[in-house]
Amino acid sequence: MGSATSSGCGDAYTLKNGSNDIMFGGATRKYILRVPESYDPKKPYRLVFAFAESGASAMSVASRSYFTLATLDSTSTIFVAPDAANGAGSWSKSDVELTDAILKELEADLCIDKSRIFATGFSFGGAMSLALACTRADVFRGVAFFSGADLTGSCTGPLTKPIAYYASQASGDSSGPPMPTSGRVKQAEFAALNGCTAEPNATTFPAAGQPHTCTEYKGCSAGHPTKYCVFDGPHGWEPKDPGQSMSWNASEAWKFITQF
Numbered sequence: 001m002g003s004a005t006s007s008g009c010g011d012a013y014t015l016k017n018g019s020n021d022i023m024f025g026g027a028t029r030k031y032i033l034r035v036p037e038s039y040d041p042k043k044p045y046r047l048v049f050a051f052a053e054s055g056a057s058a059m060s061v062a063s064r065s066y067f068t069l070a071t072l073d074s075t076s077t078i079f080v081a082p083d084a085a086n087g088a089g090s091w092s093k094s095d096v097e098l099t100d101a102i103l104k105e106l107e108a109d110l111c112i113d114k115s116r117i118f119a120t121g122f123s124f125g126g127a128m129s130l131a132l133a134c135t136r137a138d139v140f141r142g143v144a145f146f147s148g149a150d151l152t153g154s155c156t157g158p159l160t161k162p163i164a165y166y167a168s169q170a171s172g173d174s175s176g177p178p179m180p181t182s183g184r185v186k187q188a189e190f191a192a193l194n195g196c197t198a199e200p201n202a203t204t205f206p207a208a209g210q211p212h213t214c215t216e217y218k219g220c221s222a223g224h225p226t227k228y229c230v231f232d233g234p235h236g237w238e239p240k241d242p243g244q245s246m247s248w249n250a251s252e253a254w255k256f257i258t259q260f
Helices: 058-063 094-109 124-135 183-193 249-257
Strands: 018-024 027-034 045-051 077-082 112-121 142-146 164-170 213-216 226-231
Touching (some): 027 058, 027 094, 045 094, 045 124, 058 077, 077 094, 112 124, 124 142, 124 183, 142 249, 164 183, 164 249
Parallel strands (some): 045 077, 112 142, 142 164, 164 226
Antiparallel strands (some): 018 027, 027 077
16 A cells, blocks of 8 residues: 555645534534644644444543553644444444545545554444454555454455454453454454464463463565454453553554554
């Protein structure tokens, strides 16, 4: 995927930081935007979509610094958190088209590097990231999400387009049924699609009291790295290794995103 700049490059942007409205499907939807204070309209920026978990709003995602990733880069990345239709993180297949609409608006107003668009999310928000990996791999450079599965039903058909793929999974996450909604199943399917060598031990979870482990798949096709991190513990997006005060997950995801 080559570098390409959006049509908004070179112009002063009119969208506001914070809450913005967009008409979609005959209704007003919202998204929370964060453009760096040092924004330069001549410079193309990385864009990260962040999706809330069930029961949480876009504002909640923003208040958690877009799942901590925004604390790792305040100068070269634009963050956006769409709101689910009910404002409570319950996503559906139609929200793929909502994402399209928001992206179209952002690209027309802001200077975005169209070769560096990513999605992240936790739980149901991870499901939205997975939906985009399944349906919009020609638009999104990669996904890096936490404890997600195919909860939107967007990934039931055969996968056809490779995409850079990072996911973390808790031992306490549901592994199905029904299959193949499990995040554990989907990561293996994407690894195969990405041309990676199979790693049967990728879903071997650490024993209680042991630190997380990450599998970096080998032999993947150019531009489609695949990484899967597992940990012992409950469903969550910021797990900590024993004896550690900070979670490893956001930094692993950010390292994955920023290799591009």
